[in-house]
Amino acid sequence: MNETNYITCQLTAVNEEATAAIARSLAHMCHSGDTLLLEGDVGMGKTTFARSFISEISSEKTDITSPTFTLLQTYPLIDGGTLWHFDLYRLKHREELVEIGLHEALENGITLIEWPQLAMSELPDSALEITLLPGLTHDQRIFSLSGMAPVWKERLGVLKETMDA
Ligand SMILES: Nc1ncnc2c1ncn2[C@@H]1O[C@H](COP(=O)(O)OP(=O)(O)O)[C@@H](O)[C@H]1O
Numbered sequence: 169m170n171e172t173n174y175i176t177c178q179l180t181a182v183n184e185e186a187t188a189a190i191a192r193s194l195a196h197m198c199h200s201g202d203t204l205l206l207e208g209d210v211g212m213g214k215t216t217f218a219r220s221f222i223s224e225i226s227s228e229k230t231d232i233t234s235p236t237f238t239l240l241q242t243y244p245l246i247d248g249g250t251l252w253h254f255d256l257y258r259l260k261h262r263e264e265l266v267e268i269g270l271h272e273a274l275e276n277g278i279t280l281i282e283w284p285q286l287a288m289s290e291l292p293d294s295a296l297e298i299t300l301l302p303g304l305t306h307d308q309r310i311f312s313l314s315g316m317a318p319v320w321k322e323r324l325g326v327l328k329e330t331m332d333a
């Protein structure tokens with residue numbers, strides 16, 4: 169991996185609404201073929217982030233539930249594509265990834281993956297890695313975003329400007 173070709177950016181979300189704002193902003197920047205990896209401990213806000221991201225660009229106003237047990241939920245997007253929301257926490261074997269449709273997802277849509285560790289070897293280099301870390305207060309989260317510069321530099325620049333404004 170060539171580190172110099174990667175861009176990283178940190179954002180502070182003071183509360184849940186700030187996390188939602190980051191998610192909504194990123195949602196509008198993403199298109200088919202983009203993969204976002206959501207990392208961080210239980211309760212850091214991965215699903216909360218996914219819920220705001222999805223509801224912003226989904227064409228169906230349905231409840232967005234955590235795919236904790238189903239491993240995958242899909243949603244139709246306003247632009248006609250599909251959003252794939254995976255939670256791989258309960259995945260037992262890497263071989264199950266084919267069955268649950270990971271490769272199809274990566275080829276045809278926007279893919280959000282909570283707990284992506286077990287799938288790392290199957291994921292594109294162009295994926296944006298989003299790590300949620302605890303902040304100084306109960307409701308504060310630190311977002312650390314990292315992705316390949318050619319794909320993410322401009323988008324992360326705009327995101328940082330928007331969120332710092
Ligand atoms: N800044 C924040 N961002 C996201 N969630 C927050 C924040 N502050 C408090 N929370 C709370 O933390 C919890 C996050 O839960 P969840 O999104 O299910 O986490 P995860 O999917 O990472 O396990 C929710 O209860 C949410 O209300």
Ligand SMILES: [Mg+2]
Nearest residue numbers: 214215234282
């Ligand atoms: Mg979750």
